[in-house]
Amino acid sequence: MRAPRPELLRGQAVVITGAASGIGRALAQRLSRQGCPVAIADVDEAGLAVTARSLTSPTLSRILDVRSASDVAVFADDVGRWRPGSLGAVFNNAGVAVNATVVDADAEDDKWLYDINFHGVVNGTRAFLPLLLDQGYGAVVNTSSVYGLVAVRYHSAYCASKFAVRGYTEALRDELRGSGVRSVTVHPGGIKTNIANTARVRSDPSGRGRSQAQMAREFDAAAMTTPERAARIIQRGVEKGKSRILVGPDAFLVDVLARITPTRAADALAALDSKLSAASKKEIVR
Template identity: 45%
Template sequence: MKNFSGKVAAITGAASGMGRQLAIRLAERGCHVAISDVNAAELEITAERARAYGVRVTTRSLDVSDRAAMQSWADDTAAEHGKVNLIFNNAGVALSSTMEGVRYDDFEWIMAINFWGVVYGTKAFMPYLKAAGEGHVINTSSVFGLCSQPGMGGYNASKFAVRGFTESLRQELDLQRCGVSATSVHPGGIKTNIARAGRVDRNIEGLLVKDSTKGAAQFEKLFITTADSAALTILKAVQRDARRVLVGPDAHLIDWMVRCFPSFYQAIVAFLTKRFMRKV
């Protein structure tokens, strides 16, 4: 997919962050967009900005963990726009908790959104992407879908799952030669509200942070890449049909570390975490 003009893209988590910037940048390129999020008010702001470029924009307030709602949205998007070429399964949440102390309902919550939301979006839109003759699935994993971190096991599990799902899907699409492709996206620290909107358990105190109530603020200090820069990087990756895209200099550094030290990186991360906590 060398250009986006005249195409139709569906984007989850489009009320803010990367999802919002993807919608705006696609609209700027003449792509019609169907956007969704649980935050209807902020979603409408994204819609207004995208409509300024003269493209067709439709909105849907929905929870990506609701399979029936995702299927309904896919059906309605195809009916309203006449076709669908791209699905950006971008919506996601964060969870900070130890593996021993994580509550089952928190674990189920993050897997339902981060992983099952991607599965539902992919499966619901796939028939329409194939029918369009030219399509692309873009699933947002994370740099923590390449590298694990203490206190983020639930998040790691969900993002590793997205990576495995997407890479297997890409191989199947390569074999089918059906005109549809797939890309796994691995952002580093992106300046979005994911940390503030996430859940932080007190059991990480002393392990990752001194005060769990200030955990989100501490994590946000590590976010160095803007959402707009991330969106541009992702769109370039789609145009060159990349299998995997790293977003941000920190993502490239962490990927290098894991490639050089595929198992020993765990000890490196543990050592750096201990040093960080001593300074705190």
């Protein structure tokens, strides 16, 4: 007999990639406080160690490059032996960014991004899905972005990867009907994380001569949501059975624009971005 799907994640084991900082760390900390055994993974060894030290529940920590399907499969085997039959959710959360115009984009930078943002999600899903199906419950929770709803300039590779995550996760959702396992897409808006600091930027794609540090400061000043609030929204969305989770007020705005004016949404976002950029510069000066 299939085990019933738990409505709450509390006490259930969870897997989180990209756990060395940002949303991944906040999710790990939040769920650990609620008694969830937490399996965390990231390529950032130092950051992952900081996260691990902050957790209070049983923890399995692995240095992991999600680009490697074989390494992710080994991680899944380890988790299966560590907490057999009790996996509440797998959060495929690892992600990176590249800022460039299409004409100036570096092919290696784009491949690096695709391999982490999309193929990392695929690797995590394929590795852990058999465990969830054997249980008959649980959730695969894949992080897309608001840029998986609307495409914007200077982020062609990032948008492509996040649209791919969205399509992949929605197709999986249909395949899983009746299995007891759910497929969930997360669309965060601007979150105050390290993604802008770790992005690959060879030059300011807008032509304004900003350094990467300047662009990262502007992003952080304009971001509307903390990782802790994002973690709370994501957990509640998963527990409510949502198939799509919008994170932050800007995510809801983008979603509305994508629905009512899909061909002009990017223009509206560009105007909004100019206002936010101006506001963030004032904030930075202060």
